[in-house]
Amino acid sequence: MTTILTASGSREFIFDLLQMTTSTKTFDVAVIGAGIVGAACAASLAREGLHVVIVESKNVASGATAAGMGHIVVMDDSDAQFALTQYSQTLWNELVPELPTLAEFENCGTIWVAADDEEMNEVRRKHDLYSSRGLNSEILDERSLRNAEPNLREGLAGGLLVRGDSVVYQLFATRYLIETAKQNGSVLRTGRRVLEITDDGVKLDNGERILSKLIVNAAGFAAADLSPGLVIAKRKGHLIITERYPNFVRHQLVELGYLRSAHGTSSESVAFNVQPRGTGQLLLGSSRQFGAETDEIDHNIVRRMTSRAFEFMAGLRSLSVTRVWTGFRPATPDNLPYIGKLPDSENVYVAAGHEGLGITTSIGTAELITDTILGRETAIPIDPYLPGRRTDTH
Amino acid sequence: MNKTSCEVLIVGGGAAGLSAAAAASKTARVLIADDNPNLGGQIWRAELGKTKSPQALELIKSIGSGKVQVMNNAQIFAASGTNCLLAETPEGRIELEYEKLIIATGARERFLPFPGWTLPGVFGAGGLQALVKGGLSVAGKRIVVSGTGPLLFAVADYLKNKGAIVAAIAEQATSFNIRRFGLHLLARPSKLAQAITIRSRLLNIPYLTGCWVTKAIGDEKLTAVTLVSGGRSWDVECDFLACGFHLVPNTELASILGCRIDNGYVAVDEFQRTSANGIYCAGEPTGMAGVESSLAEGKIAGLAATGQSETARSLFAERDRARGFGNALNDAFALRNELKTLAQPDTIVCRCEDVTYGRLSEFDNSREAKLQTRCGMGSCQGRVCGAANEFLFGWKPGTVRPPIFPVRMEEL
Ligand SMILES: Cc1cc2nc3c(=O)[nH]c(=O)nc-3n(C[C@H](O)[C@H](O)[C@H](O)COP(=O)(O)OP(=O)(O)OC[C@H]3O[C@@H](n4cnc5c(N)ncnc54)[C@H](O)[C@@H]3O)c2cc1C
Ligand SMILES: Cc1cc2nc3c(=O)[nH]c(=O)nc-3n(C[C@H](O)[C@H](O)[C@H](O)COP(=O)(O)OP(=O)(O)OC[C@H]3O[C@@H](n4cnc5c(N)ncnc54)[C@H](O)[C@@H]3O)c2cc1C
Numbered sequence: 152m153t154t155i156l157t158a159s160g161s162r163e164f165i166f167d168l169l170q171m172t173t174s175t176k177t178f179d180v181a182v183i184g185a186g187i188v189g190a191a192c193a194a195s196l197a198r199e200g201l202h203v204v205i206v207e208s209k210n211v212a213s214g215a216t217a218a219g220m221g222h223i224v225v226m227d228d229s230d231a232q233f234a235l236t237q238y239s240q241t242l243w244n245e246l247v248p249e250l251p252t253l254a255e256f257e258n259c260g261t262i263w264v265a266a267d268d269e270e271m272n273e274v275r276r277k278h279d280l281y282s283s284r285g286l287n288s289e290i291l292d293e294r295s296l297r298n299a300e301p302n303l304r305e306g307l308a309g310g311l312l313v314r315g316d317s318v319v320y321q322l323f324a325t326r327y328l329i330e331t332a333k334q335n336g337s338v339l340r341t342g343r344r345v346l347e348i349t350d351d352g353v354k355l356d357n358g359e360r361i362l363s364k365l366i367v368n369a370a371g372f373a374a375a376d377l378s379p380g381l382v383i384a385k386r387k388g389h390l391i392i393t394e395r396y397p398n399f400v401r402h403q404l405v406e407l408g409y410l411r412s413a414h415g416t417s418s419e420s421v422a423f424n425v426q427p428r429g430t431g432q433l434l435l436g437s438s439r440q441f442g443a444e445t446d447e448i449d450h451n452i453v454r455r456m457t458s459r460a461f462e463f464m465a466g467l468r469s470l471s472v473t474r475v476w477t478g479f480r481p482a483t484p485d486n487l488p489y490i491g492k493l494p495d496s497e498n499v500y501v502a503a504g505h506e507g508l509g510i511t512t513s514i515g516t517a518e519l520i521t522d523t524i525l526g527r528e529t530a531i532p533i534d535p536y537l538p539g540r541r542t543d544t545h
Numbered sequence: 546m547n548k549t550s551c552e553v554l555i556v557g558g559g560a561a562g563l564s565a566a567a568a569a570s571k572t573a574r575v576l577i578a579d580d581n582p583n584l585g586g587q588i589w590r591a592e593l594g595k596t597k598s599p600q601a602l603e604l605i606k607s608i609g610s611g612k613v614q615v616m617n618n619a620q621i622f623a624a625s626g627t628n629c630l631l632a633e634t635p636e637g638r639i640e641l642e643y644e645k646l647i648i649a650t651g652a653r654e655r656f657l658p659f660p661g662w663t664l665p666g667v668f669g670a671g672g673l674q675a676l677v678k679g680g681l682s683v684a685g686k687r688i689v690v691s692g693t694g695p696l697l698f699a700v701a702d703y704l705k706n707k708g709a710i711v712a713a714i715a716e717q718a719t720s721f722n723i724r725r726f727g728l729h730l731l732a733r734p735s736k737l738a739q740a741i742t743i744r745s746r747l748l749n750i751p752y753l754t755g756c757w758v759t760k761a762i763g764d765e766k767l768t769a770v771t772l773v774s775g776g777r778s779w780d781v782e783c784d785f786l787a788c789g790f791h792l793v794p795n796t797e798l799a800s801i802l803g804c805r806i807d808n809g810y811v812a813v814d815e816f817q818r819t820s821a822n823g824i825y826c827a828g829e830p831t832g833m834a835g836v837e838s839s840l841a842e843g844k845i846a847g848l849a850a851t852g853q854s855e856t857a858r859s860l861f862a863e864r865d866r867a868r869g870f871g872n873a874l875n876d877a878f879a880l881r882n883e884l885k886t887l888a889q890p891d892t893i894v895c896r897c898e899d900v901t902y903g904r905l906s907e908f909d910n911s912r913e914a915k916l917q918t919r920c921g922m923g924s925c926q927g928r929v930c931g932a933a934n935e936f937l938f939g940w941k942p943g944t945v946r947p948p949i950f951p952v953r954m955e956e957l
Contacts, residue, residue, distance in 0.1 A: 210913045217916055322916045394924050394951060430919075435954075448947060450625040453957055461955070468955040473924055474946050475623075475957070 178204045178338075180524070181353050181363035183345045183377065186216040187321055187510055188502050189369030190328035191517035196367075197335035199521055204361055205329070205337060206353060208344035212325035214371045215509065218478020220390065220426055220436055221321040222403050223511045224261055225313060227280055231487055231535035236508060237286060238531050239515030240315055246514065254323040255429030261316035262291065262299060262402045264423070264463065265308045270407045274311045281313070288313045302399055302466045310407075318403060318426055321510045345370070348377055348499055366499045367520060372481035374503035378493055381538060383504045385479040387443040388436065389452050394471045395431035403427070406463065418442055421455045423463045433470065435460055439480075439507075446477045482506040484542040487535060490519050494539035500524065501538045547639040551576035551614065553850050554630065554643035556621050556798060559586015560836050561828025561843035562649035563604040566613050568847030569647070575613045578632055578641065580620035580950075584608075586651055587671070588836060600840065622956075623947035624802055628823070631956075638956040645823050645850040648799050648811070649843060652792035652829035655932045657880075658894045658902065659887035660760045662788075666767025670700040670789030677707055684708030689770050689781055691715035691758045692789035694878040700787055701747055712783050713751045715772055718878045720754040726877035759887055761786055790880060793932040794830040800945040809935070809942075816857055817846035825850050834871020841867050885937055894937070895930040897923020902937070911940035924951055 182193045185207035197203045223243050225236045243256075250256050265271045274290055281288045291299060291310045299312065329339060344356040352362040368374045375381040406423040424436035438452045453475060460467050483489060483504040493499040500523070502516050519536070522529045534540070553569045555562045558579030563586075566577045583590050589601045608615070619632040619639065630641045654669040661667070668676070670692060677683055687710045690701045701711045716723070756774035761767055769782045799811040804819035804826065806812065811826040813819055819826050827842035841864035848857035888894065890903030898919040908914035911921070911934055920934070921927030921943065931942045948957070 210910070210916070212916060213912065326917055391954070391957070393954070448623075450623070450631075450957075457954055457957055468953065470954050471924070471951040472948060472954050472957055473926055473951045474922075475948065476946050 176362070177352075178202050178361065178363040180204075180365045180367055181206060181361055182367045182369055183348075183353065184214070184369040184371055184374075184503075185211045185325070185329060185339065185341065186214045186369065186371050187212065187325045187328070187513040188371070188505060188516055189367070190325045190332070191513040192367050192369055192502050192520050193332035193337050194328040194335075195517035195521040196524065197332040197337045199525060200335075201524075203332060203337040204363065205332065205339045206343055206345050206355065206361065207339070207341045208356075210341055211329050211339070212322045215478055215481060216321055216325055218388070218390070218476060219321055219480075219507075219510050220424075220434055221319045221324075221428075221510050222261070222426060223317040223319055224403070224508070225281075225286060225316060226508065227277065228486060229535075232508070233280075233284065234531045235488075235512050235515050235536070237284065238518075239512045240317075242514045242518065243317065243319070243511075244315070249327075250319075251323065251327055253320070254327055255320040256317060256324075257319075257427070257429055258314075258317045259427060260312055260314040260402045262296070262404050263311040263313070263407050264296070264303065264404055265310050265407050266463075267308050271308045273407050274309060277311050286313070287315065300401060300404060302464050303404070304463060304465060307463070312402070316403065318428065319510065320429060324510075345377060350498065364498065365524060367502055368493075368499060369502045371503060372479060374481070374489070374501060378499060378501060378538075380493070381489055381501065381504065382484055382542060383489075384441060384482045384484075385444065386482040386506060387438070387440040387446075387477055387479055388507070389438045389448065389456060389475065389477050391435040391453065391456065391472055392428075392474050393433045393435070394473055396433060396470055397431035398427075399466070399470070400425055400427045400433055400464075404463070406459075419452070421452065421459050423459050425460065425464070425467075433467075435467070437507075441482075446479075448475055448477060480506045481509070485540075487542075488512060488516060489538040490516050490536035491523055491533050491538060494537075547637065548642065549576065549614075549616075549639060550642035552643070553645045553647060553847070554578065554641055555647045555649055555847075556630070557586065557649035557651055557828070558584035558615070558617075559590075559649060559651045559828060559839065560588065560600075561651070561839040561846075562586065562647070563601075563608060564840045564843030565647045565649055565825075565827055565847035565850075566843075567604050567607040568844045568853075569851045570608070570613045570847075571851070572853070573612070573645075573851045576616060576641065576643070577608075577613055578616045578619040578621060580618065582617055584615065584617070620950050620952075621798060622950045622952045633950070633952050633956045646802075646825065647817075647843075647846045647850055648802075648804075648819070648824065648826040648830060649828045649839075649846075650795040650798055650830055651839075652794050652833065653928065655790045655793045655936070656788070656929050657790050657884055657887070657936060658892050658933055659758065659884075660889055660892050661763065661767070661770075662761055663893050663896060664761050664763050664767045665765070666763065666784060667761050667786045667788065670696055670787040673785060673787045674700050674703055677704065682707075683785070686710065686784040687712050687782060688785045688787060689713050689715065689758070689772075689783045690787045690789075691717075691756075691770070691772075692787075692791075693717045693880065694789065694791060694874070696789045698747060700789065701750060704787070705747070705750070709785075711747075711750045712781050713753055713756075713772070714747070715756040715758060715774075716752065716754045717757040717881055717884065718754060722877045722879075723754060726873060757881075757884065758786065758788070790884075791878070792829065792833055793928075794833070796830050797945045797949040799824070799826055799830060801947050801949060815861060816849035816854065817842055818849065832868065832871060833875060834868045835874065838864060838867035838871050880936065888937065894933055895920040895923065897921075897925050897930075900930075905934065905938070911938075911943045914940070915943055926951070 179201040347354040426434040488505040552573040555577040760771040762769040825846040827846040828839035888902040900920040
């Protein structure tokens with residue numbers, strides 16, 4: 152090489168050398184994706200003193216995280232789902248004192264609204280289950296439901312109030328997690344897509360390599376493109392937001408029928424689900440659709456959502472809507488996220504596929520990942536979420 | 546549910562929309578929807594019926610006698626499937642089905658943030674004019690008119706006629722640029738005549754070029770403004786400030802329909818066709834070139850949408866002349882860079898969500914700023930701050946999402 156060094160050539164050569172010295176630095180962990188899951192993982196790993204780089208192809212919190220609702224909620228669709236959501240809810244509550252006010256964390260609680268006696272049976276079942284797992288909830292009868300939420304229509308059978316649930320503005324929460332990671336020495340690279348995971352790090356779309364001992368694939372529904380073997384489908388959702396109506400709704404309200412519609416096998420479903428935001432705005436959900444690939448707004452779905460909501464809360468009719476948008480939940484075949492080491496891999500961990508609960512479970516996921524990486528015992532068993540599990544049976 | 550269908554749907558009943566309706570209705574069933582109680586758009590609306598503009602009168606006449614169905618107070622807020630728009634009206638939501646669509650949605654005022662711009666008493670120039678037309682009395686009030694472009698004359702003249710004391714017109718463009726523009730006017734005798742008559746009526750008002758407002762002063766409401774010119778700055782007492790910093794095209798509807806937007810304007814070919822099949826666009830969404838250009842573009846769109854291409858072609862030259870005038874105007878009154886430096890860290894940029902200039906400067910694109918500060922997420926849906934941010938930071942506006950205007954949930 153010395154033979155071809157000219158005056159200008161030598162400068163280039165030295166420049167190359169400099170580049171090499173910066174890029175040959177090896178990180179402990181490269182986190183792919185700066186959605187709320189990647190952000191939580193990075194924050195948790197960096198707090199333990201690991202040297203972390205976060206690679207994000209767009210902006211912080213611009214994927215599914217930007218589209219979601221921010222309901223921190225315990226769900227009992229399966230034991231494993233209950234364990235992860237309950238664990239995460241506890242962790243969120245521990246984090247509250249640290250969270251900036253901009254994150255608008257509101258411990259507003261959830262009310263599962265029961266329309267009829269049949270659903271009241273479900274209320275009691277839920278209540279008993281929650282009690283047996285050490286989670287407080289209160290059964291509301293028709294009157295106490297109306298007192299708690301005067302804008303609900305008369306004649307609803309009752310509901311279950313889960314006080315421990317909350318609402319967070321997930322975009323600020325994600326930003327806060329990224330800042331925490333950075334304060335603990337992490338490096339954030341935005342605007343660069345990871346093309347490939349290698350044995351010694353990741354390869355970016357500009358040809359650059361980032362060396363890292365371990366990889367955490369937190370790329371949301373794109374995680375499956377980088378780690379073959381994962382199955383993640385897009386489950387589309389529509390949301391509607393209003394102008395500010397403080398106190399119109401006080402708790403996150405979800406119809407109990409939601410359970411039926413959310414996990415039914417039909418490719419399309421809607422349910423009444425309304426959230427009071429810290430700003431006084433109301434966020435109205437929700438729809439679930441498989442097989443819809445574009446982010447286009449489907450007015451039939453929007454109308455089904457609003458009609459359903461008016462059946463519970465007619466006063467919503469005259470509220471002013473400023474925006475409707477859609478997002479994609481990253482869904483696995485068995486409705487549980489992939490968390491943990493990729494089978495047959497030495498260096499790759501996965502934290503993806505959180506479907507409609509990723510805001511809630513991001514933070515529990517991060518602890519599971521960190522504990523596994525550091526060889527510590529996890530607070531809840533990780534087996535149900537391991538990427539190597541069988542997901543075809545449920 | 547209410548449903549109406551037509552062959553050609555025109556959104557916007559200003560100069561462009563009316564002209565398109567007159568041309569298209571010769572051969573097709575036309576429906577024109579506008580969100581105001583009266584047709585006429587920005588210039589003719591208030592005095593339609595009283596207007597002396599022969600062009601306006603002729604258009605109204607041809608629409609009155611033609612096959613045009615007029616739907617006033619109808620605000621288009623979203624699309625529903627293909628070839629169907631949703632309108633919110635006093636009678637509820639109406640679905641408007643069409644074969645061809647002409648977007649003639651006009652423009653709105655641009656606001657630029659500077660210290661004190663949110664004080665009561667500070668208005669957009671067109672906005673203040675509209676308030677006065679709506680009954681606000683300005684008799685005996687001291688008003689500073691500032692900003693840029695010929696609109697300042699029109700507004701000052703109007704306010705003076707209503708008994709206001711116009712303390713000054715502060716034009717940010719240099720007198721050199723304006724004189725160059727004046728030369729161009731010679732090629733447009735009607736414009737020149739209009740400019741000269743207004744000018745003579747404004748003789749007693751100080752017309753300051755290369756001059757702009759750096760600050761609005763007052764505790765509860767505006768009491769004075771600070772002007773700067775040639776490095777010197779001084780305060781002028783006033784009750785109102787009317788600001789006009791050009792217009793921002795209303796491209797939201799075109800945007801949600803998938804029409805290509807180039808440099809902030811709806812991209813059209815010589816027949817006013819957008820990139821979306823069967824959708825035309827005329828008037829200010831395609832470029833700011835004044836009323837004559839809007840009229841010509843509307844006519845071409847109306848003809849082209851109804852298969853009268855050859856007649857449309859015969860109007861190209863007229864339209865291109867009018868556009869040339871608009872371009873010269875834009876050059877002469879281009880906003881100076883000093884205006885980007887007026888906002889201080891604590892100056893509010895997004896009024897709906899109280900986001901300051903200081904917070905916004907932490908970000909490098911509009912999407913990130915929006916997600917992290919809520920800038921533009923309020924009820925104006927970014928109509929005001931979006932254009933300001935484009936000027937201040939060079940940010941491209943984010944994706945437009947329906948509804949393009951706030952709408953009652955039951956109308957969605
Ligand atoms: C309508 C709706 C409502 C919801 N409501 C709730 C709720 O109330 N409560 C709740 O807990 N959850 C809710 N969710 C679910 C929640 O939003 C998601 O589960 C969660 O945001 C997933 O986060 P993530 O970090 O895995 O994915 P994402 O936020 O999508 O992040 C993945 C990131 O990876 C980046 N990326 C992808 N590929 C690459 C690559 N090759 N290289 C670099 N970067 C890459 C992407 O740009 C993206 O930023 C809702 C979701 C939707 C759609
Ligand atoms: C505040 C202001 C003041 C002006 N004053 C003058 C002046 O004094 N003299 C002058 O020569 N020029 C003036 N102009 C410029 C003037 O607008 C143009 O010269 C010309 O009128 C443009 O015609 P147009 O048809 O393109 O748009 P417009 O006249 O703006 O017409 C567009 C119409 O579409 C309606 N519309 C928009 N969106 C929707 C929707 N989604 N649903 C239903 N209806 C919709 C609008 O309300 C409006 O009625 C002014 C512009 C503004 C913004």
